[in-house]
Amino acid sequence: MAAVLEVRELRKSFGGIGAVNGVSFAVHAGEILGLIGPNGSGKSTLFNCILGQLAPSSGEVRIDGRPIGGMRPCDLNRLGIGRTFQLLQVFPQLSVRENLLLAGQEHEGGMWSRLFGPRDAGLTAAANRMIDFFRLAALAEERAGALSYGQQKLLDVAMAFMAGPRLVLLDEPAGGVNPTMLGGLRERLKAINETGRSTFVVIEHNMEFVMSLCTRILVLAEGRIIAEGAPEAIRNDRKVIEAYLGT
Amino acid sequence: MKPKSGTDHVFLFPSMIRGKRGLSLIFALIAVALLIAAPFGLKPYGIYLLSLWAVMTIAAIGLNLTLGYAGQISLAQASFVGIGAYTAALLTTQGWPLGAAFALAALLCFVIGWLLGYPALRVAHHYLAFVTLSFATLVFLILRNEEWLTKGVYGISGIPRPTLLAWSTKAPQDFYFFCLGVLALASIAAWWLLRSPWGRAFTALRENPIRASSLGIDTRRYTLMAFAIGSALGGVAGVLYAPLVQFIEPTAFTLGLSFNLLLMVIVGGAGRFFGPFLGAAVSVLLPEWLRFSEGLYLMLYAIFVMVLLAFFPSGLLGLAERLRTSWPRSSKSAS
Numbered sequence: 001m002a003a004v005l006e007v008r009e010l011r012k013s014f015g016g017i018g019a020v021n022g023v024s025f026a027v028h029a030g031e032i033l034g035l036i037g038p039n040g041s042g043k044s045t046l047f048n049c050i051l052g053q054l055a056p057s058s059g060e061v062r063i064d065g066r067p068i069g070g071m072r073p074c075d076l077n078r079l080g081i082g083r084t085f086q087l088l089q090v091f092p093q094l095s096v097r098e099n100l101l102l103a104g105q106e107h108e109g110g111m112w113s114r115l116f117g118p119r120d121a122g123l124t125a126a127a128n129r130m131i132d133f134f135r136l137a138a139l140a141e142e143r144a145g146a147l148s149y150g151q152q153k154l155l156d157v158a159m160a161f162m163a164g165p166r167l168v169l170l171d172e173p174a175g176g177v178n179p180t181m182l183g184g185l186r187e188r189l190k191a192i193n194e195t196g197r198s199t200f201v202v203i204e205h206n207m208e209f210v211m212s213l214c215t216r217i218l219v220l221a222e223g224r225i226i227a228e229g230a231p232e233a234i235r236n237d238r239k240v241i242e243a244y245l246g247t
Numbered sequence: 248m249k250p251k252s253g254t255d256h257v258f259l260f261p262s263m264i265r266g267k268r269g270l271s272l273i274f275a276l277i278a279v280a281l282l283i284a285a286p287f288g289l290k291p292y293g294i295y296l297l298s299l300w301a302v303m304t305i306a307a308i309g310l311n312l313t314l315g316y317a318g319q320i321s322l323a324q325a326s327f328v329g330i331g332a333y334t335a336a337l338l339t340t341q342g343w344p345l346g347a348a349f350a351l352a353a354l355l356c357f358v359i360g361w362l363l364g365y366p367a368l369r370v371a372h373h374y375l376a377f378v379t380l381s382f383a384t385l386v387f388l389i390l391r392n393e394e395w396l397t398k399g400v401y402g403i404s405g406i407p408r409p410t411l412l413a414w415s416t417k418a419p420q421d422f423y424f425f426c427l428g429v430l431a432l433a434s435i436a437a438w439w440l441l442r443s444p445w446g447r448a449f450t451a452l453r454e455n456p457i458r459a460s461s462l463g464i465d466t467r468r469y470t471l472m473a474f475a476i477g478s479a480l481g482g483v484a485g486v487l488y489a490p491l492v493q494f495i496e497p498t499a500f501t502l503g504l505s506f507n508l509l510l511m512v513i514v515g516g517a518g519r520f521f522g523p524f525l526g527a528a529v530s531v532l533l534p535e536w537l538r539f540s541e542g543l544y545l546m547l548y549a550i551f552v553m554v555l556l557a558f559f560p561s562g563l564l565g566l567a568e569r570l571r572t573s574w575p576r577s578s579k580s581a582s
Binding site for chain 2: 051053072073074077078082083085089091092093094098101102103105106107111114115116117119121159163
């Protein structure tokens, strides 16, 4: 089966410092791949190289076997690739519903039809479903900037799924979310993965969250993959423990 | 059942005018009625000022689109007003109808604005300000030096006012209503644009272009569109400006006007639809209203602007919004 995402010998250097040093891996349809590693191990740089936010120094990224080097983030999104960022990235001046409409509108029709078509780009029903699914109904008309951090995080994740992507890269979705809300977030991500056959790559520092969500985990240290396997195997891997504890 | 929030007062109004949208509608209707009635009690100079307000409001709506909604700073809006004004002057003094000037100026400014948007894809903030400032200087030099086309510092005089079917707009009052009509059309077009998904995309471009791009928004195309449409509206304003003053020369379209238009957008409330209307009123009409203070009027005007922006950087509409949201709270705590 062809990989949804394939990364081959990816490198990214800033000056003389290698942030990502020859990383290769593949992600298959329906998989939830965890990407963990200590701070500064190159996880977010790797994400940004995959998603066109940063140009890799060398190496190749393929989606469904097709090289995507040089493609802009907006074009990648239209190929069905969604993402969230490490820091909150909602639009504070727009309401929760408008944030979701915005997240889906560029997938509906052409630029001119969006100008002369309906204001909601025909997405109100889809936005309402997403609002209900992420339990944001009571906040639908609130400005996103007025929401609590955890609620904004939920909205941020919901936006990544609004256009029905096949592959979603989530950068620390659990960061700053309280334990009660975290359980809900995990269940929703699992539900989307199971029902929508979406494929996820998740960067996360919360080990309990990542171990209970992911089917496979890659461990990055100093820009290299040092371990790969099932969550239980990674939990007991000596190299991983050394990388985290620095012993 | 007793209403449970501090917004009880809205139950006093019919359902169609409840809330923020209803209040905006009431204010808009009152403003339209006042604008229609205004010229009947005014002398020609007063009507001229109202016409100038309408013209500058159109230019400021364009800049508000580029700056307030899409977040791209431009110090070149006066240049587009100038291009529009010279297009109108050159065509109508040769016997062409003003409609042709509107079409050509809008197209010309759209294309030039699109091209001017390209630097915005590479630089932002003060760097972009200097790029647009350089463009403004270039346009000024062309208007001043290319005498074969623009008549240079001598300017172009005798610019006629249009006749629409049998309606002549030569009289100040008629031309004011003509300006008001064009302002209404420009406002409806801008309202439509900003209420469409494009408006949301412009807001996303201003607030977080990286996130916008990750959601599939073609930030490059929207940036260029914001510049092009904003510039085209500047051109439309220029086409009205030429027959309003009936004599144009290059110094009317220098950096001073660009700063003035910027002031209109900021003082009214950048990124708010009615901001340019209020901002243009402050910039065009307030100095005249302050003339009772004789030699002090410009100083009073400067102090007003400084105080307003120091304490309410979101402009007059931002101030109104703050008062509107704090009013139910304060009335609740008082009871």
